[in-house]
Amino acid sequence: MEAVNSAVSQTKLLNFRSGRNSSSLNLSRHRGTTSICYAKFGSHFSDDGLRETDKSLKLSAASNIASDINNVNLAKSMHVPVGRHRHNLFGRTNCAAETCIYDGEVHSASSSAAQEKIGVLLLNLGGPETLNDVQPFLFNLFADPDIIRLPRLFRFLQRPLAQLISVSRAPKSKEGYAAIGGGSPLRRITDEQAQALKLALEIKDLDANVYVGMRYWHPFTEDALHQIKKDKITKLVVLPLYPQFSISTSGSSIRVLQNFIREDGYLARLPISIIESWYHREGYIKSMADLIDADLQKFTNPEEVMVFFSAHGVPLSYVEDAGDPYRDQMEECISLIMTELKSRGIDNPHTLAYQSRVGPVQWLKPYTDEVLVELGQRGVKSLLAVPVSFVSEHIETLEEIDMEYRHLALQSGIKNWGRVPALGCTSSFISDLADAVIEVLPSASLLNTNNVEGTETETEMTDPVQYAINLLFGSVFAFLLMLSPKLISAFRKYLF
Numbered sequence: 001m002e003a004v005n006s007a008v009s010q011t012k013l014l015n016f017r018s019g020r021n022s023s024s025l026n027l028s029r030h031r032g033t034t035s036i037c038y039a040k041f042g043s044h045f046s047d048d049g050l051r052e053t054d055k056s057l058k059l060s061a062a063s064n065i066a067s068d069i070n071n072v073n074l075a076k077s078m079h080v081p082v083g084r085h086r087h088n089l090f091g092r093t094n095c096a097a098e099t100c101i102y103d104g105e106v107h108s109a110s111s112s113a114a115q116e117k118i119g120v121l122l123l124n125l126g127g128p129e130t131l132n133d134v135q136p137f138l139f140n141l142f143a144d145p146d147i148i149r150l151p152r153l154f155r156f157l158q159r160p161l162a163q164l165i166s167v168s169r170a171p172k173s174k175e176g177y178a179a180i181g182g183g184s185p186l187r188r189i190t191d192e193q194a195q196a197l198k199l200a201l202e203i204k205d206l207d208a209n210v211y212v213g214m215r216y217w218h219p220f221t222e223d224a225l226h227q228i229k230k231d232k233i234t235k236l237v238v239l240p241l242y243p244q245f246s247i248s249t250s251g252s253s254i255r256v257l258q259n260f261i262r263e264d265g266y267l268a269r270l271p272i273s274i275i276e277s278w279y280h281r282e283g284y285i286k287s288m289a290d291l292i293d294a295d296l297q298k299f300t301n302p303e304e305v306m307v308f309f310s311a312h313g314v315p316l317s318y319v320e321d322a323g324d325p326y327r328d329q330m331e332e333c334i335s336l337i338m339t340e341l342k343s344r345g346i347d348n349p350h351t352l353a354y355q356s357r358v359g360p361v362q363w364l365k366p367y368t369d370e371v372l373v374e375l376g377q378r379g380v381k382s383l384l385a386v387p388v389s390f391v392s393e394h395i396e397t398l399e400e401i402d403m404e405y406r407h408l409a410l411q412s413g414i415k416n417w418g419r420v421p422a423l424g425c426t427s428s429f430i431s432d433l434a435d436a437v438i439e440v441l442p443s444a445s446l447l448n449t450n451n452v453e454g455t456e457t458e459t460e461m462t463d464p465v466q467y468a469i470n471l472l473f474g475s476v477f478a479f480l481l482m483l484s485p486k487l488i489s490a491f492r493k494y495l496f
């Protein structure tokens with residue numbers, strides 16, 4: 001019964017309203033796959049799915065994680081509920097039967113235990129590794145129908161538009177990447193997180209291969225799936241490295257994944273569990289609170305510091321028209337972190353704002369740059385910036401926050417500035433991700449990929465006038481951009 005309920009709520013969670021043909025990410029449960037026992041997790045297999053095994057990293061990460069495990073287990077055994085705990089994704093399913101049924105074939109639990117090969121696929125955005133990669137990386141990003149959401153009729157313009165926008169934005173982006181050393185650190189950090197997660201899983205008695213699949217740059221999700229197939233993985237946990245779900249991030253990565261699964265017989269028969277958001281997990285919340293707590297102590301008067309959460313924005317229409325849960329999840333996440341800090345006697349004022357907007361449309365408000373100026377004008381003197389939508393350092397922490405926003409804040413009258421680092425390979429955090437993987441493994445099941453496609457807005461579907469307006473402006477805008485490079489440069493200062 002628990003397994004059935006779990007399947008129903010998983011389907012609900014992955015169904016976001018996204019337009020005319022709702023791009024639901026339905027999960028359907030395959031009978032028999034919920035009977036996997038924890039006893040199977042002890043099987044050993046090679047780790048050739050991992051790139052660049054770094055022995056020293058492995059050892060130091062292992063000792064950090066080992067020292068953390070006791071604390072995490074203690075916290076878990078206390079069953080402290082944090083936020084909306086989603087039992088469908090994180091609740092354990094009991095080993096209910098001795099047999100497993102795959103495509104009508106019955107195997108005994110002990111025989112399939114010997115062959116079980118667990119894989120964990122970390123999904124991330126990816127970033128250009130050199131300045132020459134910047135424009136093609138931007139092309140991949142803007143060619144994503146979950147990033148630039150054109151009406152269905154104008155989808156044929158997606159790639160030409162992506163070409164134009166990427167060429168137009170590349171010089172500004174390159175400046176940013178040049179300022180942080182000539183490329184994005186995302187691949188290196190994500191590989192380190194993959195290594196650390198593998199070790200944390202080993203320590204918890206689960207042998208698993210951990211793969212990295214990026215949405216817009218190497219190693220692409222497709223490459224990871226090829227390796228998963230080559231390694232004959234028999235059960236897969238998919239973990240997007242975004243704590244909060246957005247159509248534009250985890251949603252886009254999962255949609256791409258589903259498209260590959262639909263086209264490949266092996267992947268279509270692979271039991272999969274997707275952890276689509278994990279901002280409410282106790283381990284994540286406590287790890288964030290630890291970082292904030294530690295950095296507050298670096299100020300001369302810690303109790304006077306404004307805790308300034310800066311989240312990556314999304315266009316307002318994602319939340320208001322397409323049902324993106326991103327803003328709600330972000331607000332709940334901040335509230336959980338502040339509650340955790342309060343329980344430690346830390347009661348600083350805090351605020352949430354959204355950064356990194358792109359293009360002429362309205363994004364989630366308030367905007368980080370505007371709030372910084374206002375806080376300066378209001379006489380706030382000390383501020384601790386906390387990047388909260390991403391768990392690696394990247395261009396928007398290293399350049400936008402550390403350089404642009406810091407400069408703006410100091411100019412606006414703020415005297416003392418600090419910035420909390422991204423979680424990276426923090427051992428308590430990685431250990432909690434390992435727990436999340438272990439918890440969802442038993443509910444791995446076959447994915448129903450029938451309804452997967454790009455996204456469109458709900459308003460377009462229900463409002464014919466809005467649809468006609470979008471159609472008209474979409475076409476005029478796209479054709480003007482396509483026809484006139486001069487116009488693009490004129491537009492550049494408004495667009496980007």
Ligand SMILES: C=CC1=C(C)c2cc3[nH]c(cc4nc(cc5[nH]c(cc1n2)c(C)c5CCC(=O)O)C(CCC(=O)O)=C4C)c(C)c3C=C
Pocket residue numbers: 125126127128138141146147148169172173184185186242246248249312313314315358389390393394395396
């Ligand atoms: C939760 C995180 C993110 C959301 C939500 C998100 C939405 C989103 N982003 C763009 C446009 C760009 N994003 C770029 C880089 C970038 N974005 C994220 C995360 C989220 N994006 C990260 C981690 C990175 C950095 C990768 C790196 O190389 O370090 C870029 C490129 C950089 C730049 O030119 O500023 C663009 C462009 C949109 C349009 C969007 C929502 C629709």
Ligand SMILES: [Fe+2]
Pocket residue numbers: 312356
């Ligand atoms: Fe982004």
